[in-house]
Amino acid sequence: MKVKGRVTFQDLGAGAWVLEAEDGKRYELLGVERQRLIAGTRVEIEGDLDAGSVSTSMAAPALRVTRWTPR
Amino acid sequence: MSLRVVAVAVVSSTLLACSGGIRHDKRTLAGDSQRGRVPGRVVVDFRDGTSQTVLAERGAEWGVALRFNSLVGPEDGVALADNVEDVEALLRAIRQSPNVEVAEPLLTYEAQGFTPNDPEYPKQWNLRLIGMPDAWEMSRGKGVIVAVLDTGVAYETKGPFVRVPDLKGVRFAPGYDFVHDTDHPNDDNGHGTHVAGTIAQATNNGEGVAGIAYEATLMPVKVLDASGSGNSADIADGIRWAVDHGAKVLNLSLGGFGYSRVIENAVAYARKHGALVVAAAGNHGAGTVAYPAAYAGVVGVGAVGPDGTRAPYSAWGEQLDLLAPGGDKRRGDEGGILQATIARGEPGKSVYASYQGTSMATPHVAGVAALLFAAGAKTPDEVERALYLGASGPGGWNAQRGHGLLDAPGALRALGANTKVDWQPLAASAAILILLLLSLNPQVRPGGVLNVLLDPKLLLPLLVSSVGFFVLRVVWQRWMGSPPAAVDALSLPMPDWERIVFGRGRLAHPLFYSALIPLLVALPGMAWKGFRPVAAGIALGFAGFLAYAAWTRAPGLSWLPFHVLALPWLVANGLACAVLARALLARREKR
Numbered sequence: 001m002k003v004k005g006r007v008t009f010q011d012l013g014a015g016a017w018v019l020e021a022e023d024g025k026r027y028e029l030l031g032v033e034r035q036r037l038i039a040g041t042r043v044e045i046e047g048d049l050d051a052g053s054v055s056t057s058m059a060a061p062a063l064r065v066t067r068w069t070p071r
Numbered sequence: 072m073s074l075r076v077v078a079v080a081v082v083s084s085t086l087l088a089c090s091g092g093i094r095h096d097k098r099t100l101a102g103d104s105q106r107g108r109v110p111g112r113v114v115v116d117f118r119d120g121t122s123q124t125v126l127a128e129r130g131a132e133w134g135v136a137l138r139f140n141s142l143v144g145p146e147d148g149v150a151l152a153d154n155v156e157d158v159e160a161l162l163r164a165i166r167q168s169p170n171v172e173v174a175e176p177l178l179t180y181e182a183q184g185f186t187p188n189d190p191e192y193p194k195q196w197n198l199r200l201i202g203m204p205d206a207w208e209m210s211r212g213k214g215v216i217v218a219v220l221d222t223g224v225a226y227e228t229k230g231p232f233v234r235v236p237d238l239k240g241v242r243f244a245p246g247y248d249f250v251h252d253t254d255h256p257n258d259d260n261g262h263g264t265h266v267a268g269t270i271a272q273a274t275n276n277g278e279g280v281a282g283i284a285y286e287a288t289l290m291p292v293k294v295l296d297a298s299g300s301g302n303s304a305d306i307a308d309g310i311r312w313a314v315d316h317g318a319k320v321l322n323l324s325l326g327g328f329g330y331s332r333v334i335e336n337a338v339a340y341a342r343k344h345g346a347l348v349v350a351a352a353g354n355h356g357a358g359t360v361a362y363p364a365a366y367a368g369v370v371g372v373g374a375v376g377p378d379g380t381r382a383p384y385s386a387w388g389e390q391l392d393l394l395a396p397g398g399d400k401r402r403g404d405e406g407g408i409l410q411a412t413i414a415r416g417e418p419g420k421s422v423y424a425s426y427q428g429t430s431m432a433t434p435h436v437a438g439v440a441a442l443l444f445a446a447g448a449k450t451p452d453e454v455e456r457a458l459y460l461g462a463s464g465p466g467g468w469n470a471q472r473g474h475g476l477l478d479a480p481g482a483l484r485a486l487g488a489n490t491k492v493d494w495q496p497l498a499a500s501a502a503i504l505i506l507l508l509l510s511l512n513p514q515v516r517p518g519g520v521l522n523v524l525l526d527p528k529l530l531l532p533l534l535v536s537s538v539g540f541f542v543l544r545v546v547w548q549r550w551m552g553s554p555p556a557a558v559d560a561l562s563l564p565m566p567d568w569e570r571i572v573f574g575r576g577r578l579a580h581p582l583f584y585s586a587l588i589p590l591l592v593a594l595p596g597m598a599w600k601g602f603r604p605v606a607a608g609i610a611l612g613f614a615g616f617l618a619y620a621a622w623t624r625a626p627g628l629s630w631l632p633f634h635v636l637a638l639p640w641l642v643a644n645g646l647a648c649a650v651l652a653r654a655l656l657a658r659r660e661k662r
Contacts, residue, residue, distance in 0.1 A: 010354075011400060011427065012354045012384060012427060012428040012430075013262050013299065013324070013354070013426055013427075013428040013430040013431070014222075014260055014261045014262040014265070014299055014415060014426065015415065016299070026355075028300075030298070030300055034416075051327070051328065051329030052302055052303050052327070052329050052331060053300050053301070053302065053327055053329075054295070054300065054301050054302065054303065054306055054325050054326060054327035054362075054363075055295070055298075055299050055300040055301070055325060055326070055327065056221070056222065056260070056262045056295060056299035056300075056324060056325055056428075056430055057299060057354060057428070058325070058326040058327070058351060058353040058354045058355065058361050058386075058428070058429065058430070059354045059355055059384075060355060061328045062300065062327065062328075
């Protein structure tokens, strides 16, 4: 799936990176290099929903990122 | 019987029934008067307005120096005598004086409970919110293994990893790292160590912060990677491994949004083998509970902030069981949960960090579950029952707060008295009975309310259907020890006997919470008149039970797709039971 949105850091548990998509949905970002994760960055992402993923943040469904394009 | 008598009976039977659950006895125990005595000091309460002159005269008479206790002494007359050699002799002399209201040994009072000496303990509002000072007097979790299925725990100094100083002295059982398949489940994230600290941080060690069950044994089971995420296979394996290696409590401060049969089966395995699984409700702030908290047999935990209300991020919903402190950092770090852990991304650096989340709430429940096992609970059912009965709040279950806010001393006391019976449904039945009798034409009314209620043929079925055959469990516990599940289920009100058929779950079966059973029982009553009081008692009990369930909005019903349907279902079926009871009570032949 393709999705555009803004990267946010959620102070939940040890912290989580969440994409706030333009359509209002939220996704926990998996598989992104740490240095790319900067709160406020607007990005276009390609990836797959990972329904089997379990995490400490439990903030939103997990999106395993395969392509990351800053906008 | 006049209406007035009926009205008196309504009020008295309701009060009588309600009083069972909320009685508080205040008694002075033998020996209480000896506690806290200060040697050689006596407090004398003179009549109000006694002057300094009178005080000096009486002091000279009794051979002691008397002084008012404070600036209000000349008004309230409270004075002290110090350096008294023979306290009892002095008291005898003083009590003869007409100027004195009371004289007794001076007593000291201390804040109740145990206060650990950990320097950061004053910042742990969360531990005081759940009553830990009192609970620590009763249990500290000794000997119970609590598995922490998480990102690992900073429990050993090895390679790039360090043991955080405030875990020194904590007992650890061998764990496992399912992410890297090694015997060293060290923490490369920080989450797992924080969670483990809430459960069993080294406490009263003069360092850092305190933990709840600090005499319990921690078992680190790493199922999440350095980013804090993992998969269902590792979690399911971790659950089974922990249970097979002796864990009695499993803390899962993790969750996802996809249903996994593999994890659900592992949870059922844990429960079947006597372990309690506690999991986080989720941090998405919505009315759906994340998995695995949402599976039957898992205690699903939501979070509250320092003011005891649910935190905005905390999930809630039909699978929510309890609330516990998870923190609310909108007003700064002091609103979070403070524990020792490692710095984010730096496994070699120990820090004290304030976190928030249902992840933080979950280990509070796991810690208290360990206290309960250590205090004698034998089964996860017993622990769960004590957690829910002891929880603070308005009582009953609802989707917003579950069974209420975790209360550690409340749960420990509930464990000792887990034969508590909820009498309110019986009160509701009695009230319905009175309304039904009033609605019946006097010519077909079967008699006065007490005549009807005290007929054993009606009363026993009424008791069994509204409050349960609780005597069975009391007797079983007295003579045979911990009762099996079937006895437990039979001790419940008849609508809850579904647990014999369907096993335990937090949702009730709508066919059991309906007029179906009373209708089936009423069938023989059509032909056999002598059976009618029995059928009437059951219908009446169900009517009261369903009315009470509707009133308290509890519990949720399975199979009904929308939560909103549960209430009309309970009300309609309660009414049907009442109508059935009325028909069964009415005398067929007119007087």
